[in-house]
Amino acid sequence: MAVAGALLVLTFLTVAVTWIQIPEPFNVIVAVGIAAIKASLVALFFMNLVRDSLLNRLAFVLSFLFLAIFVVITLLDTLFRDSGFPVF
């Protein structure tokens, strides 16, 4: 119950931070940061990872690691393309 309450407050906060102007790129960082806190609350308490086996916790954490590798390696290509190379 308390977790659900915290999630609702954070949802409101997600919307509220768009009312105050936060300069680039911190607005994205704040938005994704709040989303990450909410996702952690869901994973830890609703999905009960807080009391789950080490293996299950590891699987979940590793998925974010592989996602990060996926993002970083792709960006290494797309962020450094020459102007002559087509972007879509």
Place this chain on the structure above:
Amino acid sequence: MSTSNHHTDDHLQHHFKDEDQQFESSKLGMWIFLVTEMLMFGGLFVAYIIYRAWHPDLFYLAAQELDAGLGALNTVVLIASSLTIALAIRSLQLDEFKKSIQYLSATLVLAATFLVIKYIEYTDKFAKGILPGGHYSYEGISHEMAANFFSIYYLMTGLHGIHVLLGMGLIGWMIIKVRKRSVHSRYFTPVENTGLFWHLVDIIWIFLFPLLYLID
């Protein structure tokens, strides 16, 4: 767990040593499936990140077309449904079958509410000519790449919507299982795994909402 109990024997598969091992194996399998799900959505998130890095102005303009109010409402709906399915599992663990069915039904209703709101959003966009890919015909956004934002939007929310539909199917199946009493305090693995799937659907939406609707 005692193997002499006839209630526990009917669901223990012969290749597992005992119930705990069966439960843990099933749950680990579910977690690995959820990891593959995250990586599938990960591909779309990577597409999103690349496009936003290339065209930050487009994402700002296009997000103004999305209804943040409806998006926020859907976030609240999904969080509430995550709570109700967690309560359904809790009730089942206490053998409170009636309460469990009520909570599962509430989850089903909330999931349907989510899809109805999504339907309202989609039809509103379709009416304006905001369609994915080559069918895009909306003139309201002065950016040559506008169709690409909405292709990403429809792919991400569409794939998420399919997961909501799948989740509803699973929850409906679990209601039947609880009604038949084939799940109970000593064996609730299917309901537990359905819950895990449903929470992942919630987590993905938690990221989609600020990334698509709230770009300032």
